[in-house]
Amino acid sequence: MSTTSNLLLIPLDDLVVFPTMDVTLPVDPGEEERVLLVPRTDGEFAQVGTIARVKRRVRLPGGGRGALFEGEARGVAGAAHTGPTGELRVTVEERPDDVPVDGRTRELERELRATIEELLQLRGDDGSVAAVLRAIKEPGTLADSVGYDPELPVGTKIEILGTLDVTERLELTLRVLRERLADLQLRRKIREDVESGAQKQQREYLLRKQMESIRQELGDDDASVVDEYRRKIEDAGMPAHVREQADKELARFERMGGEGSGEAQMIRNYLDWLVAVPWGARSEENLDPTHAREVLDADHFGLDDVKDRIVEFLAVKKLRADRGLDAGEAPVAAAGTDHDAADENAPRRDDAPRRPAASRRRDGGTILTLVGPPGTGKTSIGESIAKATGREFVRIALGGVRDESEIRGHRRTYIGALPGRLVRALRDAGTMNPVILLDEVDKVGADWRGDPSAALLEVLDPAQNHSFRDHYLDVELDLSQVLFLATANSLETIPAPLLDRMELIPFDGYTVAEKTAIARDHLVPRQRRANALRDDEVTISDDLLRLVVDEYTRESGVRQLEREVGKLLRKAATGIASGKDEAPVRIDLDRVRDALGRQKVFHESAARTAVPGVATGLAVTGTGGDVLFIEATRIPVSGSKGGLVLTGQLGDVMKESARIALSWVRANAERLGIDAERFEDAEFHVHVPAGAIPKDGPSAGITMVTALVSLLTGRPVKHTVGMTGEVTLQGRVLPIGGLKQKSLAAHAAGLTDVVISERNRGDLDDVPQEVRDAITFHPTMSLDEVLAVALEERPVAVTQTA
Known part of the structure; x- marks a missing residue:
């Protein structure tokens, strides 16, 4: 009361x-x-x-x-x-306390007494305090006994004092003491762990000192080797799991007590490679898109589409880094990315909690791959990207690689085992975020030693490469910070799963004007330096450079052009060094002919198509676009009903195109003004010159039809006309690929009219303006439109067997 x-x-x-x-x-x-x-x-x-x-x-x-x-x-x-x-x-x-006599209160009282006794045991009570507490009979007084605990916060004591109901007070006190008990148990465990670790370290230290003393007495210098490795491991900045592996291997080496065994030497080699990886090193990255464009423009002429895409790539990376949206790095061209840090420029700690793979994708998983003919600047633009971003550059040549161990490394059980090329590239770069160029990824092979392209799947997948495992190192390697670049000449030989991870950037080649500008601004200055010539000692005009491009080279790139320019300047350097010429030397036409010889490239479309039965087609080869002449002739053969002979190393697709072409011409002979008897007792021979070169692809159909119609009507194909497109039995013209490369080849060959499919009209936006100004494109939907554009109006006298 x-x-x-x-x-x-x-x-x-x-x-x-x-x-x-x-x-x-x-x-x-x-x-x-x-x-x-x-x-x-x-x-x-x-x-x-x-x-x-x-x-x-x-x-x-x-x-x-x-x-x-x-x-x-x-x-x-x-x-x-x-x-x-x-x-x-x-x-x-x-x-006063009004204690209800019920089971709940008594159960809480027993739990509280047990908890207090555990606390007293942890605190080292000698039994005196426990005896006093056991003498307390009232549950409310037992709960109030926590007031004697000097470590209990004042606020908690006030809360207990203010709890008037005894049962509620017991519950509150029990909850508070259980928290105190858990805290004391954790402190005790931490103290014991620390003491145990300290004892272990002290024991290892004493044993190591004893071992050093024994070795010094024996004149053994292995101790200095172990100390050197220990220092290198300490300075390497390894992630926690890698450091653990390194310490384990070093302990094995130390226990062997010498380098006489082969296993000891294997361990030393392994440790050498482990400390050679630049675990903690990282280049400071420059993602300024304006600076990147300036560097690309200074190093490369043209290639605006390529430069725009690379600048976009770097701009997105910069925005993601500035706004804290990127979890790591992203690559280019088979390019690259990280990651566990909120800032892309912060290195990831391997002992930090890993995030889900989906959140680790770099820039949406973009992998840029540069595809184009040789000599178009794919490798050099990779170097420019590295220079623009401030990263180190390493090139890995994959041409002819057939051993999967070249990518993943050998297992250490093999004699002469080495890490894969990626680990070696990181060692050479000296940082964990270089630009790595995977050159000629389309020429990777496969045999009984494995499929290297399958290993590249993990390397180029932003969702996986943060935990790449090299077989030799056998530790996880974070490649997500690497900016990968891949190059290829063609896509046909790249496995589909690998191709699926790439964004393709085409390098289709240069126009004559672009090659001339490249030669003037880049090749001539470079060859001057290569041949020890000063800038004012040799000059060459743009007109002569254009002549060299037009008459001595036939390529999509500029590699052969640089060789020809080098010949010219070597001749000039020889004249100056021997005293025959005085500087400055001005290169004229006579010097060009003397250094390079007679003209090597001829545009013979006018002569070739003057005879009925020859048509000019356009094709894409491994070296870019090219002009393809298709010849047809009729051979009288008794008893034949229009047979077909194909020569010129044609693939299955081109063979089918030839059969379709002959079938369409026979089916429409009357409408075309062709006598049906011309198909009787005759055999038709279709030939594509340069027979030593295999040819295939779905783009020669309309050219074969035009050649056959020209042959049978006696109307020559206009010498200014080239064509590309596939055909159906109904005479429909189907679209093709590689229009830009084919257009560049047509322009270089002097053609002024190109017949294409109507469905390729949209692809004309990719063709350089210079080419579009020089060539009239004729989009067509049917073979009738093709023949109207391609054939001369009147037949000419036939001088061959018809």
Whole structure:
């Protein structure tokens, strides 16, 4: 039952007094026999305090007065008022513990006693405190015993004091002590682990010192080798899992006690490679798209589509890095990416929690692959990308690679085992984020030693290459920071799964004007330096450079052009060095003919198509676009019903195109003005010159039809016309690929009209403006339109067998 009293209020700062607790306070209670002790925090009084009896008044050290108070019961503070002498008094409702006798309360009491005993054991109690607690019979008083714990926060004690219901107080106290128990158990475990680790380290240190002493006495210098490796491992900045592997191998080497065994030498080789990987090194990256475009323009002429795509690639990477959206790195051309850090420019810690693979993709998983004929600048533009981004550049030549170990490395069980080329590339670069060019990825082979292209699938997949495992190192290697670049001459030999991971950027070749500008701005200065000539010692005009391009080279790139320019400048250097010529030397036509010989490239379309039965086609080869002449002739053969002979190393697709062409011409002979008897007792021979070169592809159909119709009608094909397109038995013209490369070849050959499929009209946007200005393109839908454009109006006298 509660009673109400009017008591003196004594505030307590950072102190909580519970019932049954004695406390001495530097407070003079005057004549009061009972007071209310109320805890106060931040100037705020608690609602519940402790009614305490003044046991005795005491004299404190220093002459002050105080009193010894004994807590009796909880009191709920009511209205406050000022007493006669100005003291603060308060109306107090006394609330003694009302303990319900039920199973819940008794169960909580038992749990609390058990928890308190565990805490006392952890704190090293000698049994005296436990005996006192066991003497407490009342559950409310047992809960209040936590007030003696000096480590319990004041706020928690105030909360327990303010809990009037005994059962609720037991629950609260039990929850608080369980948290304290868990905290003490964790501290004890940490302390034991630290002590155990320290003892282990001390033991290893003593044993190592003893071993060093023994080796010094024996004159063994292996100890210095171990110390050197230990220092290299320490300085390598390895991730945690790699450092663990290195320490394990070093411990094995140390236990062997010498380098005489073959296994010891294998371990040394392994450690040499492990510390050679630049685990902690990273180039500072420059992702400024304006700077990248300036570098690309300075190093390469033309290739605007290629430059635009690369600048877009770097701009997206910069935005992602600036806005904290990129988890790592992204590559170019088979290019590259990371990652576990929010900033792309921050290296990833291998001991940090790994994120899901989907969140680690670099720039949406873009892999850029440069595809085009030789000599078009694929490799050199890779070097320019490295220079523009401030990264190191390493080239890996994959042409003819057939061993999967070249990519993944050999297992250490083999004699002469080595890491794969990727690990070697990182070692050569000296950083973990270089530009690595995978050159000629289309020429990777496969045999009994494995399929290297299958290993490249993991390397070029942004969702996997953050954990690439080299067979030799046998630790996870993060390649997501590498900017990969791949090059290829053609796509036909690239496996489909590998091709699926790539974004293709075509390098289709240069026009004559572009080659002339490249020769003037890049090739001539480079060859001057190569031949020890100063800039003012040899000059060559643009007209003569154009003549060299037009009459001495037939290529999509500029590699042969640079060789010819080199010949010219070597001749000039020889003249200056021998005293025959005085600088400056101006190269003229006579010097060109003397250095390069007679004209090597002829545009013979006019002569070849003057005879009926010859048509000019356009094709794409491994070296770019090319002009293809298709010849047809009729041979009288008794008893034949229009047989067909094909020569020129034609593939299956071109053979089918020839059969379709002959069938369409026979089916439409009357409409074309061809006598049906011309097909009787005759055999038709279709030939594509340069028979030593295999040819195939779905783009020669309309050319074969035109050659046959020209042969049978006697109307020659116009010498200015080239054509490309496939044909159906109904005479429909089908679209083809590689229009840009074919158009460049037609322009270089001097053609002014090109017949294409109507469905290729949209591809004309890819053709350089210079070519579109020089060539009239004729989009067609049927063979009738093709023949109307290609054939001369009148037949000519036939001088061959017809």
